[in-house]
Amino acid sequence: MSDDNIIKFERRKPKQEQSLSDQMQRKALTWIAVIAVLILVWAYYQFIAPPSLP
Numbered sequence: 525m526s527d528d529n530i531i532k533f534e535r536r537k538p539k540q541e542q543s544l545s546d547q548m549q550r551k552a553l554t555w556i557a558v559i560a561v562l563i564l565v566w567a568y569y570q571f572i573a574p575p576s577l578p
């Protein structure tokens with residue numbers, strides 16, 4: 525007998541949770557981005573923005 529037309533119901537495989545190293549890399553990347561933005565804002569006001577009126 526052929527099994528070609530039989531539907532097999534199987535449980536879904538559980539999704540793998542993110543590993544600890546992936547979470548640490550994402551957290552580190554977020555902090556690096558925040559620090560880079562702060563440095564860029566400081567550099568803008570230090571070197572590019574016109575001086576404020578006294």
